Amino acid sequence: MARKSSLLKRTLASLCFILALYAIINTFISSTATLKLDRSFPFSSANSVIVSDEFSSQDTDLLNSSGKSLSPVKIYLYDVPTRFTYGVIENHGIARGGKPVPEVTDLKYPGHQHMAEWFLFTDLLRPESERIGSAVVRVFDPEEADLFYVPFFSSLSLIVNPIRPATGSDQQQRKLVYSDEETQDAFMEWLGKQDYWKRNNGRDHVIIAQDPNALYRLIDRVKNSILLVSDFGRLRADQASLVKDVIVPYSHRINTYTGDIGVENRKTLLFFMGNRYRKEGGKIRDMLFNILEQEQDVIIKHGTQSRESRRAATHGMHTSKFCLNPAGDTPSACRLFDSVVSLCVPVIVSDSIELPFEDVIDYSKIAVFFDSVSAAKPGFLMSKLRRISKERILDYQREMKKIKRYFEYTDSNGTVNEIWRQVSQKLPLIKLMINREKRVIHRDGDEPDCSCLCSNQTGIRARL
Amino acid sequence: MARKSSLLKRTLASLCFILALYAIINTFISSTATLKLDRSFPFSSANSVIVSDEFSSQDTDLLNSSGKSLSPVKIYLYDVPTRFTYGVIENHGIARGGKPVPEVTDLKYPGHQHMAEWFLFTDLLRPESERIGSAVVRVFDPEEADLFYVPFFSSLSLIVNPIRPATGSDQQQRKLVYSDEETQDAFMEWLGKQDYWKRNNGRDHVIIAQDPNALYRLIDRVKNSILLVSDFGRLRADQASLVKDVIVPYSHRINTYTGDIGVENRKTLLFFMGNRYRKEGGKIRDMLFNILEQEQDVIIKHGTQSRESRRAATHGMHTSKFCLNPAGDTPSACRLFDSVVSLCVPVIVSDSIELPFEDVIDYSKIAVFFDSVSAAKPGFLMSKLRRISKERILDYQREMKKIKRYFEYTDSNGTVNEIWRQVSQKLPLIKLMINREKRVIHRDGDEPDCSCLCSNQTGIRARL
Incomplete structure (x- = not known):
């Protein structure tokens, strides 16, 4: 009986040991896999890095059952001169009686309805581990990038001067006054020299111009890019469209109502x-x-x-x-x-x-x-x-x-992630246009060659 | 000593039992999760079912860390009358001296460069477990569908008659002759009655018209849909575009060269x-x-x-x-x-x-x-x-x-999967247009409201 019980115990123990070993190995393997999958979650597998990755990638772990790459949309953040980012904040402060600061990168953007440019810029500056659920991943080698983000604070630049800059002859005064026009021109001069800008005529670049008047001097020179705008009020159909560009919301300036739904308190x-x-x-x-x-x-x-x-x-x-x-x-x-x-x-x-x-x-x-x-x-x-x-x-x-x-721009799963998701959705068509332009035949005097999506059948009909 | 050993054994056994229980639970949970994730791999997470799913889905397992749904693009295959699918094959056979068959669904499509319509149809008929790496998953409830596939064999219908149908007065002969025109009209009549067709004016429907002349009588009535075409040779800019539609390849009819690269054997x-x-x-x-x-x-x-x-x-x-x-x-x-x-x-x-x-x-x-x-x-x-x-x-x-x-249409990771991937990429813009048309303001006499992507700057310039 004692021997029988001992045998039973030993068998049980062995069984348990095997099961436990399996548990440990299995748990380890699946959590590794889950981790890898987690990274791929927010990203569209339907993007055009597939071909190149499939042939060059060493990263076979990231291939799915059909051999497709699960790489996210890769975005490169231009290291633009601070004049076009923090420098604009500094000038905005100076124009309101502030003083130059020793370290401009310590500055925070003033609260404003056009804060998207600040939130997108600072989002890309964060460590990737904090950018949960983002449809884009920042890469530091432009050669790897699918898209290029150009973080010029174009909307803030527009309103640095509360009124139009003085045009008097006082040189001292003129020197102190900030000029949005000059900044726009300097920005374009800088951008125009970038190799990756020239490579595809800006098509794979993402540029924010949230205020309808932002970048107004340059729109025709940046119109190939994905523009992040509030509306098309100041833009012609050949400059911006729902197909190419992304409509971004203003930051709300009213506090969020935290109560429940209801009409009782809404007289x-x-x-x-x-x-x-x-x-x-x-x-x-x-x-x-x-x-x-x-x-x-x-x-x-x-x-x-x-x-x-x-x-x-x-x-x-x-x-x-x-x-x-x-x-x-x-x-x-x-x-x-x-x-x-x-x-x-x-x-x-x-x-x-x-x-x-x-x-x-x-x-x-x-x-x-x-x-x-x-x-x-x-x-x-x-x-x-x-x-x-x-x-x-x-x-x-x-x-x-x-x-x-x-x-909610400050929600970790809010506006910023959604803007990147919208941007990432543009990629297939952008890649198509880039590839197509390498081989398409143009004749001088041709009409522009346009692909459109039209709406003219439904909707609310105005009663004239 | 015996008691000590027994205690140790019991402790070990308990420990093993706990570990084993953990193993079993963990294994079960992770394999369920992995299964679900596996299904989500090939699909774009960047599709527009997110909002509705997030609010209605019971399937909380399918939400990722950022709360986004991982649902694939869901496609509904219309159960069209066999007249528009297998019936076309039967008529193609009859017109070449064949006989009517007892069970049309046993028929196979004749080898032809326009076989895409056959491959896409039969792909959706396969069990989901065999559709590895597809960007779309078939759903059987149209209410769940993001897109609707209409499998009319429009290209085969066009060539059922090797020559134009006889127009003689012999009733017997006329009855036997197949009419592509009649079939197109009957198809449109059938499609026009479908509730889901009417719901969004066909915008979320996918229709194949691979031969440049296929569906020629109906193009203006189906132009809202995602068209699968070989080129835009017979289509106006308001009927088809790179933005809305998908260019599909012909089936190659020459055998694949299986040798290696090289020019020695290519004189x-x-x-x-x-x-x-x-x-x-x-x-x-x-x-x-x-x-x-x-x-x-x-x-x-x-x-x-x-x-x-x-x-x-x-x-x-x-x-x-x-x-x-x-x-x-x-x-x-x-x-x-x-x-x-x-x-x-x-x-x-x-x-x-x-x-x-x-x-x-x-x-x-x-x-x-x-x-x-x-x-x-x-x-x-x-x-x-x-x-x-x-x-x-x-x-x-x-x-x-x-x-x-x-x-390669017959490659399990070939043309068919790629066409579905291209189709799934259209979904965000299709959903946008559908939502937008519910609230957009039109005036009588307005120009069509179009969103375009234009190319007029680069490419090969023709030397006139």
């Missing part, structure tokens, strides 16, 4: 606060003021940017059911993102607006759209809004809650 | 065999015949399709350094793919040619391009070819060897 039906007078499409604003000023449950106020007005806007957006988003000088406005994070249903009156991340966001689920002709008809807009049920408003709010992370 | 400098007389861009053929017929080391022969001429073409392509690829009635020709699998460097004289998979294939590395004006100058083409070194030819051959799997 105001429609809220707007902002500049009444705007050019071009923004002329609708004055018309809307005339129509809406006398309406019940509507707060519509003319106001310019200040700490006080931002406080009032925050209160208004957090306590209203709908927030009016009329066009500004150009179709986009940061108010849309303020509305979304406030869970205040955007009422968009901007006929040519383009919206960020529209492949993953169905804006008809979070916003109400009016064409400007209909919106300018007395009574039309308000009667439509009054007919929207509480349940429908809650649906809009629910959807906004789901998608608002896309508009 | 002929330039080879061509095919129809001398073609319309439109193909008029270059007759000019090239006139120039090249008298050249040394050149074999240029007029020939039409037959078993005999295919044997001669195989021999010619396998024993020549360069193979001429002039435009046909439309810019593309199956000869290009015959050349590549023959390791015979293609000499492409076709100004408007579009090439398959150009995001991953740099054709300037595998082929020589001449604009037709230069190629038609006596002596020009031959003097250029004669100056190409042996080393350069070996480079071309080496590259062809690397990429030829892209032109």
